[in-house]
Amino acid sequence: xxxxxxxxxxxxxxxxxxxxxxxxxxxxxxxxxxxxxxxxxxxxxxxxxxxxxxxxxxxxxxxxxxxxxxxxxxxxxxxxxxxxxxxxxxxxxxxxxxxxxxxxxxxxxxxxxxxxxxxxxxxxxxxxxxxxxxxxxxxxxxxxxxxxxxxxxxxxxxxxxxxxxxxxxxxxxxxxxxxxxxxxxxxxxxxxxxxxxxxxxxxxxxxxxxxxxxxxxxxxxxxxxxxxxxxxxxxxxxxxxxxxxxxxxxxxxxxxxxxxxxxxxxxxxxxxxxxxxxxxxxxxxxxxxxxxxxxxxxxxxxxxxxxxxxxxxxxxxxxxxxxxxxxxxxxxxxxxxxxxxxxxxxxxxxxxxxxxxxxxxxxxxxxxxxxxxxxxxxxxxxxxxxxxxxxxxxxxxxxxxxxxxxxxxxxxxxxxxxxxxxxxxxxxxxxxxxxxxxxxxxxxxxxxxx
Amino acid sequence: xxxxxxxxxxxxxxxxxxxxxxxxxxxxxxxxxxxxxxxxxxxxxxxxxxxxxxxxxxxxxxxxxxxxxxxxxxxxxxxxxxxxxxxxxxxxxxxxxxxxxxxxxxxxxxxxxxxxxxxxxxxxxxxxxxxxxxxxxxxxxxxxxxxxxxxxxxxxxxxxxxxxxxxxxxxxxxxxxxxxxxxxxxxxxxxxxxxxxxxxxxxxxxxxxxxxxxxxxxxxxxxxxxxxxxxxxxxxxxxxxxxxxxxxxxxxxxxxxxx
Numbered sequence: 001x002x003x004x005x006x007x008x009x010x011x012x013x014x015x016x017x018x019x020x021x022x023x024x025x026x027x028x029x030x031x032x033x034x035x036x037x038x039x040x041x042x043x044x045x046x047x048x049x050x051x052x053x054x055x056x057x058x059x060x061x062x063x064x065x066x067x068x069x070x071x072x073x074x075x076x077x078x079x080x081x082x083x084x085x086x087x088x089x090x091x092x093x094x095x096x097x098x099x100x101x102x103x104x105x106x107x108x109x110x111x112x113x114x115x116x117x118x119x120x121x122x123x124x125x126x127x128x129x130x131x132x133x134x135x136x137x138x139x140x141x142x143x144x145x146x147x148x149x150x151x152x153x154x155x156x157x158x159x160x161x162x163x164x165x166x167x168x169x170x171x172x173x174x175x176x177x178x179x180x181x182x183x184x185x186x187x188x189x190x191x192x193x194x195x196x197x198x199x200x201x202x203x204x205x206x207x208x209x210x211x212x213x214x215x216x217x218x219x220x221x222x223x224x225x226x227x228x229x230x231x232x233x234x235x236x237x238x239x240x241x242x243x244x245x246x247x248x249x250x251x252x253x254x255x256x257x258x259x260x261x262x263x264x265x266x267x268x269x270x271x272x273x274x275x276x277x278x279x280x281x282x283x284x285x286x287x288x289x290x291x292x293x294x295x296x297x298x299x300x301x302x303x304x305x306x307x308x309x310x311x312x313x314x315x316x317x318x319x320x321x322x323x324x325x326x327x328x329x330x331x332x333x334x335x336x337x338x339x340x341x342x343x344x345x346x347x348x349x350x351x352x353x354x355x356x357x358x359x360x361x362x363x364x365x366x367x368x369x370x371x372x373x374x375x376x377x378x379x380x381x382x383x384x385x386x387x388x389x390x391x392x393x394x395x396x397x398x399x400x401x402x403x404x405x406x407x408x409x410x411x412x413x414x415x416x417x418x419x420x421x422x423x424x425x426x427x428x429x430x431x432x433x434x435x436x437x438x439x440x441x442x443x444x445x446x447x448x449x450x
Numbered sequence: 451x452x453x454x455x456x457x458x459x460x461x462x463x464x465x466x467x468x469x470x471x472x473x474x475x476x477x478x479x480x481x482x483x484x485x486x487x488x489x490x491x492x493x494x495x496x497x498x499x500x501x502x503x504x505x506x507x508x509x510x511x512x513x514x515x516x517x518x519x520x521x522x523x524x525x526x527x528x529x530x531x532x533x534x535x536x537x538x539x540x541x542x543x544x545x546x547x548x549x550x551x552x553x554x555x556x557x558x559x560x561x562x563x564x565x566x567x568x569x570x571x572x573x574x575x576x577x578x579x580x581x582x583x584x585x586x587x588x589x590x591x592x593x594x595x596x597x598x599x600x601x602x603x604x605x606x607x608x609x610x611x612x613x614x615x616x617x618x619x620x621x622x623x624x625x626x627x628x629x630x631x632x633x634x635x636x637x638x639x640x641x642x643x644x645x646x647x648x649x650x651x652x653x654x655x656x657x658x659x660x661x662x663x664x665x666x667x668x669x670x671x672x673x674x675x676x677x678x679x680x681x682x683x684x685x686x687x688x689x690x691x692x693x694x695x696x697x698x699x700x701x702x703x704x705x706x707x708x709x
Binding site for chain 1: 470471472473474490491492493494495496497521522523526574575576577578579606658660661664667683684700702703704705706
């Protein structure tokens with residue numbers, strides 16, 4: 001388990017700060033310039049673990065990574081409280097809660113937190129493992145999208161490229177021979193290789209890389225999304241607009257059911273008999289959301305002559321999740337020159353036998369159908385807007401009217417009062433009363449009359 | 451039933467004139483000991499407390515405690531109709547809707563009568579304890595008015611320092627600074643000009659001059675004004691009236707930014 005430390009390991013002591021000024025009971029110590037940060041670091045890392053600055057694979061900007069020669073690289077994720085929620089950390093040096101090694105680090109680093117420290121920003125930096133692949137990818141990727149011709153190069157050439165890009169890479173590579181082996185092993189996974197004498201030559205293979213990425217994405221999707229992400233990315237995309245009028249025929253995926261008009265009063269039915277009667281929960285939700293009048297959303301065996309409204313086939317949400325995940329990985333870990341070629345590779349239909357890439361075609365078709373429906377609904381809404389949105393006069397309106405009346409009356413009264421103010425009273429309103437306490441703080445309120 | 455007869459309408463005219471620029475509406479609490487008034491300004495940093503004892507009236511009759519909520523602007527308008535030496539009679543029912551004012555001219559047989567509609571005023575009443583002040587300065591009220599007026603031209607606030615040497619009013623403003631120093635003196639010929647300083651320990655406090663100038667509108671009520679100061683408590687400015695009635699002002703000191 002990871003543990004919370006008041007500071008990173010000794011070598012990273014540049015991240016931490018000198019203790020606040022000597023404790024003076026009267027005055028608060030001045031706020032330190034280099035504030036302590038809270039890190040959650042992996043457990044049982046080797047003594048040589050350190051924080052290094054390497055180029056971010058996606059943006060190319062220098063970023064901090066945590067490196068352990070045995071376990072590999074970790075990236076830092078900042079977990080911050082929302083801006084409006086004012087939170088801060090109280091950091092104390094509770095030695096009993098830390099193990100011996102920790103104390104030693106504390107001594108070695110010569111940094112003590114003292115009696116306690118409150119940081120203004122409640123940020124937590126969480127180290128999470130990152131695939132070495134992403135970090136070496138910039139060296140293998142073409143410099144621009146046009147540069148498609150890639151040559152086979154030896155491992156050393158790539159390592160030289162890495163070293164020249166960042167001083168920390170150079171230091172790491174020279175210091176830890178194990179790292180070289182790690183890189184070589186990883187390169188085997190996503191590069192085409194050619195044997196040239198004793199050495200192997202490597203070239204980035206987009207297909208292999210994409211397969212790895214898809215595998216990663218599938219692993220993320222294996223456990224379904226947290227509900228907040230589901231709400232944000234999946235549900236809105238799949239929502240079918242509410243249409244009370246005839247819906248034109250449109251083809252949906254896989255099952256190729258006819259979708260045509262259906263009166264709202266009719267119960268909704270399942271599209272095809274091949275589908276199981278219990279659909280995944282997301283499908284259910286989307287159904288109920290677009291057909292509020294349909295009380296029974298599922299479990300009625302389909303008859304061929306009762307065509308249902310457009311539904312979300314159960315295969316769609318997982319595909320959409322996969323696509324969302326992939327686009328996240330692409331945008332946050334893959335160098336920008338590589339992205340277009342990977343995307344085209346993903347969208348072009350693959351012969352199912354040759355690769356294990358998922359077929360996103362059904363999703364695309366479904367989404368385009370949805371988009372068409374949505375634009376139709378929007379057009380319809382603007383026509384019928386002035387009819388449907390009028391409200392009848394009801395009690396609520398009466399209440400509101402009374403409230404408004406009351407407010408108006410009060411305002412008038414206030415204005416009248418203002419007019420009645422004498423010149424002196426008005427002048428006194430402008431007096432600067434800062435530093436003057438209210439008299440009620442001197443004299444007791446409500447005490448008997450003198 | 452309330453019936454209070456004042457020999458000189460002037461007294462009420464001046465009292466109302468003095469406080470109408472500090473508060474807008476207030477309750478006149480009438481009971482068998484007289485008519486009392488307590489009100490705070492909008493910012494709640496100043497308080498006016500008036501007490502007209504029964505002895506100030508002839509006769510005075512109040513069967514039941516009643517609170518007359520009056521808009522001071524309206525009262526001023528009505529009192530303007532009274533001449534200084536008119537006889538003024540205040541009348542109200544036990545549960546009144548209006549207060550009735552009668553002005554009688556002592557020379558002619560002119561009698562004028564006015565009713566003022568009352569209002570319900572919700573005001574919190576503060577209990578003000580009898581305080582032993584560290585310094586009590588008594589000086590001619592025109593002198594105090596002049597000091598406040600002169601210094602208010604320079605600054606928003608004045609520091610009042612009481613020491614063995616006397617009392618010093620000092621201020622500092624954008625254009626410069628100024629101070630007025632008074633020593634205690636008593637003259638037999640002209641007791642109105644006496645400056646008396648009763649000091650148990652030196653005090654120095656800062657107050658808003660605009661408020662003090664406002665208080666000084668009561669200067670016509672009394673030849674002398676009494677300033678009572680202790681550190682960390684409100685300043686008391688007292689104008690004593692005939693027959694142990696009084697008009698008192700309290701003002702919270704400025705704490706923190708010494709100017």
